[in-house]
Amino acid sequence: MRPARALIDLAALRHNYRLARELGGARALAVVKADAYGHGALRCAQALEGEADGFAVACIEEALELREAGIRAPILLLEGFFEADELEPIQRHDLWCVVHSPWQLEAIERTPLARSLTCWLKLDSGMHRVGFAPADYRAAHARLAASGKAAKIVAMSHFARADELDSPRVAEQLAQFAAATEGFDGEFSLRNSPALLGWPQLFRRGQEGEWLRPGIMLYGATPFEHYQAQAARLQPVMTLESKIISVRELPAGEPVGYGARFVSPRPTRVGVVAMGYADGYPRHAPDGTPLAVDGQPARLIGRVSMDMLTVDLTELPRAGLGSRVELWGAQVPASAVAAAAGTIAYQLFCNVRRVARVWHG
Numbered sequence: 377m378r379p380a381r382a383l384i385d386l387a388a389l390r391h392n393y394r395l396a397r398e399l400g401g402a403r404a405l406a407v408v409k410a411d412a413y414g415h416g417a418l419r420c421a422q423a424l425e426g427e428a429d430g431f432a433v434a435c436i437e438e439a440l441e442l443r444e445a446g447i448r449a450p451i452l453l454l455e456g457f458f459e460a461d462e463l464e465p466i467q468r469h470d471l472w473c474v475v476h477s478p479w480q481l482e483a484i485e486r487t488p489l490a491r492s493l494t495c496w497l498k499l500d501s502g503m504h505r506v507g508f509a510p511a512d513y514r515a516a517h518a519r520l521a522a523s524g525k526a527a528k529i530v531a532m533s534h535f536a537r538a539d540e541l542d543s544p545r546v547a548e549q550l551a552q553f554a555a556a557t558e559g560f561d562g563e564f565s566l567r568n569s570p571a572l573l574g575w576p577q578l579f580r581r582g583q584e585g586e587w588l589r590p591g592i593m594l595y596g597a598t599p600f601e602h603y604q605a606q607a608a609r610l611q612p613v614m615t616l617e618s619k620i621i622s623v624r625e626l627p628a629g630e631p632v633g634y635g636a637r638f639v640s641p642r643p644t645r646v647g648v649v650a651m652g653y654a655d656g657y658p659r660h661a662p663d664g665t666p667l668a669v670d671g672q673p674a675r676l677i678g679r680v681s682m683d684m685l686t687v688d689l690t691e692l693p694r695a696g697l698g699s700r701v702e703l704w705g706a707q708v709p710a711s712a713v714a715a716a717a718g719t720i721a722y723q724l725f726c727n728v729r730r731v732a733r734v735w736h737g
């Protein structure tokens with residue numbers, strides 16, 4: 377059997393969820409969209425059931441996967457509905473629904489519903505992706521309330537730059553939100569992982585009615601480019617691993633892999649690992665990208681192929697056929713691999729496919 381696999385540590389997931397709640401001092405929806413960032417939405421939701429205050433997903437299809445498997449906790453649709461005919465199953469399955477656009481508001485107004493909805497009304501406080509503009513927010517809120525279709529309206533927004541710990545934009549967005557929602561005394565939600573980990577000074581702990589929305593931190597990856605003390609408390613959830621399936625000794629001056637991107641500068645011992653871009657390992661990872669072989673730090677050399685990649689074993693004489701290779705995990709932070717490859721851990725995790733996923737903890 378091909379040895380490539382992703383181990384998913386559910387105890388670490390629970391640890392990270394508890395940390396989110398502890399740091400934020402509020403209720404938290406675990407963001408499990410995109411198959412829990414590649415970690416398996418159902419398995420992750422089951423591991424957090426009884427503990428998580430609820431879950432957040434991108435669309436009704438993701439929510440129904442959880443509902444049909446028996447997850448009874450609240451589930452928020454982060455983009456609401458894409459077509460008005462989703463409203464009926466949304467209320468039937470008791471899903472919470474973001475309302476981010478005028479067309480959604482109109483659809484709610486004109487669709488007869490047997491039961492009222494829990495709506496999260498989104499403000500565009502500066503990200504300029506979805507949400508009502510500050511000037512339109514109060515009117516949207518009033519219309520939604522007047523429609524009689526919303527049993528509860530939660531005010532929400534999303535930060536664009538909370539991962540930049542010196543950005544003035546977080547406070548600016550927060551001020552926009554405070555102005556747009558002034559006088560509302562209901563529930564509200566702003567904080568994603570970087571806001572939760574990195575901006576405690578802007579939020580009052582235990583503020584009545586707050587909902588946190590942690591995503592990447594649940595999976596144990598830092599959203600920040602540099603060391604950050606709270607993010608250092610996270611435990612990695614996914615370990616992507618495989619084995620060395622071939623070893624060759626090359627003299628100096630020999631190319632390795634497609635395009636001869638790497639040419640051995642000295643006699644080099646090359647290990648071939650059963651892992652490639654078809655498994656989600658980033659093809660753009662450069663020479664020197666960190667990994668670990670039998671627990672020892674090592675580096676990628678040569679271009680990543682579809683099913684294989686190559687590592688430098690010259691300094692690791694005891695490593696060889698069958699040696700375990702960690703592509704990322706406890707020893708090799710996914711964020712370090714992502715940084716080397718010019719991407720983010722979010723994308724690395726989401727891209728993992730084909731390999732067997734093994735849940736434990």
Ligand SMILES: Cc1ncc(COP(=O)(O)O)c(C=O)c1O
Nearest residue numbers: 407454534568569589590591592
């Ligand atoms: C609306 C919304 N809230 C929360 C999150 C979770 O963000 P993070 O993974 O950075 O914690 C996301 C993720 O993209 C999101 O789109």
